[in-house]
Amino acid sequence: MDTTTDAAVTTRGLVKRYGANTALHGIDLDIPRGSVFGMIGPNGAGKTTTMRLLLDILRPSAGELRVLGETPRLGGAALRRRIGYLPGELHLATRVKGRELLAHYAEISGPVRPGAVDALADRLGVDLGRPVRSLSKGNKQKIGLIQAFMHEPELLVLDEPTSGLDPLVQQEFHAMLHEAKANGQTVFLSSHVLSEVQQTAHEIAILKQGRIVERSTVAALREDAVRHVRLVVAEADAAAARATLDALPGVSGVAPAGDGPGTVAFSATLDAHVDAFVKAVARLDVVDLTVEEPDLEEMVLAYYGTDLTADADAGDDAEGTTRKGARR
Ligand SMILES: Nc1ncnc2c1ncn2[C@@H]1O[C@H](COP(=O)(O)OP(=O)(O)OP(=O)(O)O)[C@@H](O)[C@H]1O
Structure with missing residues (x-):
């Protein structure tokens, strides 16, 4: 397999079948060392299966994988x-x-720095003196996080890590991820929703029905996202503004958005890079300009809704299906 030494995880054509049910249809992943990589997808997409394969809890039906330069089956x-x-x-x-x-767990996972467990328990706010079975779901999750982090592993594989955590603890967890990255550790985490990974992950893969339907950096997703804009110009420039907006590629739904004293406003949808838009309107007498933060979650949900039947009919793609191709 064509692997680079700086990859923490590499998979090629990874397939997992459970009897007649194919959970993964040929997954290609490259997770660089020292990065935070998020895998998102709806229920049953294959996130847990992918992670279990990396941990050698499951064995692949076909394809290859390397974790920290090793084959999990032999590691x-x-x-x-x-x-x-x-x-x-x-x-x-x-x-x-x-x-x-x-x-x-520490006996199994290897050396844990003295005080590391208590420091993590303090950060996450969990009482280690209580019987584990009496803890709430969120507090059990914290115990799970401590056992994953406590030996400062090179690779963290975290399946739905924020499940059951309250927002304050989630913030602390995000801080832990930033520190892990700064420490040179690699993080591979999964979630149902983008909001959980977009603050921490540099790169994401969207998984649906065992196929990667999109791979992108969060920054590229943001750049490509549809944004709503509101442009206010001096009344004298109203016609020029309308003509500019109508002529600009990637701008649609141009509509009047209320007049003020001596001003005219337009709303529009921007499906292109903001830079071109700003440069085009710069010629006008601009009184105000609002470019809304794009709703990335909406974009991701659109991928969840993507019908993959056509792909399936066309036959399985052993290289993995990437609808729009990999973007970095
Ligand atoms: N042990 C198993 N036996 C049979 N089928 C399984 C098994 N484990 C998972 N599957 C199937 O494999 C597919 C992928 O499941 P997986 O648990 O990997 O998805 P997931 O993305 O982690 O979902 P969720 O978000 O619900 O946890 C599903 O169709 C699931 O029903």
Whole structure:
């Protein structure tokens, strides 16, 4: 397989079948070391399956994968210790206290710096002196996060990490991700929604029905997103403004948006780079200009709605299906 040494995770044509059900139809992933990579997709898209393959909890039906330069099937316990894994479904029904459970995990995952567990517990706000089974869902999730982070692994694989966490704890978790990245660690996380990953992930892949339907940086998504704009010009420039907007490629839905004293306003939808728009209207006597923050979530939901039946009819693409191609 064509791998680069700076990739923490590389997969090529990764396929996973559960009997007659194909969960992954040929996934290609490249996650650079030291990056935060988000995989988002609706229920059943294959996020958990992908992560379990990386951890060698599952074996692929076809395709190749490398994790930290190793083949998971051959990496054994030594490779496992270099990874911190938060499973999507945590089964922590044990009577033992949080501190004892984490001490047990530490024996398996390898050296944990003295004080590291307490520092993480303080940050996330969880009482390690309580029996784990008596903890709320969110507090169990915190125990799961501590066990993933405590040995400062090279790679963090986090399946729906913010599930059950309140907004303040989510903020703390985001800070932990930034620190992990600054520390040179790689993070691979999954979510149903973009909002959970867009603040932290540099790059995202959108997974649907076992196929990657989009791969992009969050910055590129933002650049390509549809924005609503409102332009206010001096009355004398009303006709020129209308003509400019009507003639600009990527601008649609131009409509009057209320007149003020000596001014005329237009609203429009901008489906192009903001730069070209701003330069075109700069010739006018601009009184005010509002460019709304794009709703990326709306864009992602549109991908969720994409009908993949046509792709399936055309036959499986062993290289993985990328609707608009990879963008970086
Ligand atoms: N052990 C299993 N046996 C049979 N089918 C399975 C098994 N695990 C997962 N699947 C199927 O594989 C597909 C992908 O499931 P997976 O759990 O990987 O998706 P997901 O994106 O993590 O979903 P969610 O967001 O709901 O957790 C689904 O169709 C699911 O039903």
